[in-house]
Amino acid sequence: MYDQHTLPNGLTIIAEKIPHFRSVSVGLWIGSGSQYETRTQAGISHFIEHMLFKGTKKRSARDIAEVMDAVGGQLNAFTSKECTCFYAKVVDEDLPLAADVISDIVLHSLFSPQELEKEKGVILEEISMAEDSPEDLVSELIMLAQYGDQPLARPILGTEESVSQLTRAKLLHYYKKFYRPENAVLALAGNYEWESVLKLAEEYLGGWEPGEPGPAYRTRPAKPQVVRREKDIEQLHLTVSYPGVSQDADEIYPLSILNSVLGGAMSSRLFQTIREERGLAYTVYSYPAAYSDSGLFAIYAGTSLEHAPEVMKLIRQEVEKITREGLTRQEFDQARAQLKGSYILGLESTSSRMNALGRRKLLLGTEQTEEEVIAKIDAITYEQVFDLTRKLLTAKPSLALVGKGAEGLEV
Numbered sequence: 348m349y350d351q352h353t354l355p356n357g358l359t360i361i362a363e364k365i366p367h368f369r370s371v372s373v374g375l376w377i378g379s380g381s382q383y384e385t386r387t388q389a390g391i392s393h394f395i396e397h398m399l400f401k402g403t404k405k406r407s408a409r410d411i412a413e414v415m416d417a418v419g420g421q422l423n424a425f426t427s428k429e430c431t432c433f434y435a436k437v438v439d440e441d442l443p444l445a446a447d448v449i450s451d452i453v454l455h456s457l458f459s460p461q462e463l464e465k466e467k468g469v470i471l472e473e474i475s476m477a478e479d480s481p482e483d484l485v486s487e488l489i490m491l492a493q494y495g496d497q498p499l500a501r502p503i504l505g506t507e508e509s510v511s512q513l514t515r516a517k518l519l520h521y522y523k524k525f526y527r528p529e530n531a532v533l534a535l536a537g538n539y540e541w542e543s544v545l546k547l548a549e550e551y552l553g554g555w556e557p558g559e560p561g562p563a564y565r566t567r568p569a570k571p572q573v574v575r576r577e578k579d580i581e582q583l584h585l586t587v588s589y590p591g592v593s594q595d596a597d598e599i600y601p602l603s604i605l606n607s608v609l610g611g612a613m614s615s616r617l618f619q620t621i622r623e624e625r626g627l628a629y630t631v632y633s634y635p636a637a638y639s640d641s642g643l644f645a646i647y648a649g650t651s652l653e654h655a656p657e658v659m660k661l662i663r664q665e666v667e668k669i670t671r672e673g674l675t676r677q678e679f680d681q682a683r684a685q686l687k688g689s690y691i692l693g694l695e696s697t698s699s700r701m702n703a704l705g706r707r708k709l710l711l712g713t714e715q716t717e718e719e720v721i722a723k724i725d726a727i728t729y730e731q732v733f734d735l736t737r738k739l740l741t742a743k744p745s746l747a748l749v750g751k752g753a754e755g756l757e758v
Contacts, residue, residue, distance in 0.1 A: 349704070349714055350541045352548075356557050357529030360548050361708050363536045363700055371442050371537030372701040374434035375449050375552075376709040379525040381503045382429045382638070383564060387512070390505015391521050393426040394470060394513055399433070400424070401462040403455040406448075408462070414448055422448060426503055429639055430709055436698055439538040443547055450551035453526065458515050467510060474504050481584045481749045482630075482649065488574045488747035489586040493643050495569035527558035534705030537697040566641040571745040575753040583655045583750035584647070587662060589739050591635050591642030595711050600686065600723055601732045602635050602644065602739075607682040608674050609633050609665065610646055616665050617646065625661070627654045639710045644739055652752040659758060670740045673733040687724045 350362045379392045401408045415422040420437035422445075433453055435445040477483045487502045494500035504510075533548060568590075592598045603611075610617035610633025621631045631648040646666075650658045674682070693699045694717060708714055746758055 348716065350544070351714075352545060354528065354548060354553055356553065356555055357527070358531055358533060358548070358552055358555065359708060360533045360535075360544065361704055361714060362534065362539065362541065362544060363704060364539060364541070365537050365697065365700070368537045368697060369439055370436060370697050371439050371445075371535060371539050372434065372436045372697040373442065373445050373449065373533070373535045374432045374701050374705045375453055376532040376534060376705040377431045377433075377453075377526055378429070378530040378709055379431045379521075380427050380429040381501050381505075382498050382566075383525065383561070384498055384501065384505075386501070387509060388517070388521060389501050389509035390470070390474075390503070391509075391513060391518065392431055392525075393503050393505065394466070394510065395518055395522055395526075396424050396426045396431050396433075397466050397470060398458055398463060398518065399452045399456045401466060402457050402459055403451045404457065405455070406451060411448065411452060414444070418444060420445065428499055428503065430706065432702075432705065434698075434701070442539060442543070446547040446551050454552070454555060458518060458522075460515055463515055463518070467513070470504065470510055471507055474502075474507055474510065477502070477504060481578060481580055481582065482647070484576065484578075485584040485586050485647070485747050485749040486645075488576060488749065489588045489643075489645055489745065492572050492574040492745035492747050493569065493588045494566060494641075495572070497566055497569065498564065499566050499638065499641070523558060524561055527560070528552065528555040529557055530560070532705050532709040534701050534708065536700035536704060566638070571743045573746045573748070573758060575747075575756075576749045577751065577754045578749055579751050580749075581651075581751075582649045583652045583748065583753060583756070584649050585655065585659070585749075586645050586647045586747045587659075588643045588645040588745045588747075590742050591644040591739065592637060592735075593640055593642050594637045594707070595639070595713070596637075596642070598731070598735050599637060601727050601735045603686050604679065604682040604727060604732050605669075605674075605736050605739075606633050606635050606644070607685055608678045609669055612685070616669070617648075617662065620665060621648065621658055621661050625657075627658050627661070631658075652750065652756065655756055666740050670737050673736060674729070676729065679729050679732060683724065683727055687721065690720060690724065 352360045422435045424433040437445045490500045628648045628650040633646045
């Protein structure tokens with residue numbers, strides 16, 4: 348069971364007590380991500396995440412970097428398609444410090460014009476690094492191929508053009524629209540005293556002023572397409588994607604089993620066929636991506652231009668075979684056991700518990716206990732996985748290609 352409370356300003360607090368741990372992970376989750384950005388705002392959520400570490404009314408950027416180091420704690424943040432999280436992991440007795448620092452950077456940052464221009468350069472370098480990583484680039488392009496001209500398809504970092512024209516006024520306008528207590532969740536996992544947590548939340552976050560909610564956005568189905576990027580590199584990187592399932596769909600666990608068998612593990616069919624038996628690719632794998640209202644299922648391979656047609660042929664053959672014949676019973680049993688085992692092992696970390704708790708509460712408004720998740724995994728049937736396989740993998744796929752010769756490759 349979880350401890351839960353909502354402050355008068357609308358901030359939700361949810362926590363899982365693990366008394367035998369001496370650490371506690373705490374994260375302030377904000378409903379801000381690339382999903383909610385316009386084309387000209389692309390990258391603004393990620394930019395704001397960076398700016399909040401650049402100084403507040405009472406702490407310099409150096410102070411922020413040093414204060415958690417001084418107690419052996421960890422402080423960081425990330426931006427995703429649908430949310431931004433500012434988090435810390437500390438010894439339980441340092442929870443008040445973590446609450447102070449996180450609330451300070453989120454609520455009281457200065458957005459210094461000088462720091463903004465410096466950070467703009469840092470982010471432009473980050474965008475260039477992503478462009479120089481073909482595996483990262485093809486993962487961005489498959490989103491464009493799968494979702495078309497929608498915010499979910501745009502890169503979290505934004506583009507050189509969109510980031511270059513962001514100003515302090517634009518950042519503050521977006522910040523005020525999305526950084527609202529009713530659009531946030533404070534999540535904790537580890538050792539804490541609930542009454543102390545409530546006092547800390549009220550002290551540091553109780554004065555956070557509510558704002559006006561923005562319009563809801565839902566992802567629309569898009570026509571499958573092929574997206575190519577010519578790049579002078581040795582390998583050709585390709586990703587095939589099919590429709591997937593959303594985060595709260597009943598099929599999320601059966602999809603994990605399908606992924607494990609088809610390409611999500613070293614023993615998977617794609618890895619064994621393409622890499623181990625044929626030696627046609629160093630890297631080949633599949634992965635699901637689930638969002639609050641949509642999802643995709645993708646297959647990636649890095650190969651040579653010469654071998655790319657054969658790799659594509661083998662991917663199609665394995666997909667057709669598994670949709671026609673399904674998994675073997677042994678594959679199903681092993682994949683379900685693997686899913687259950689990896690989930691339980693993940694629970695050993697307060698950080699992973701806090702992440703799962705905060706993300707789900709923010710995006711779906713619900714929570715799941717460990718027992719509920721294990722029960723859902725145990726309840727998966729062979730027929731459910733086979734039905735989902737045929738439902739998803741018989742759809743027309745999208746394709747992204749990055750490399751020298753990508754423009755001319757017949758697919």
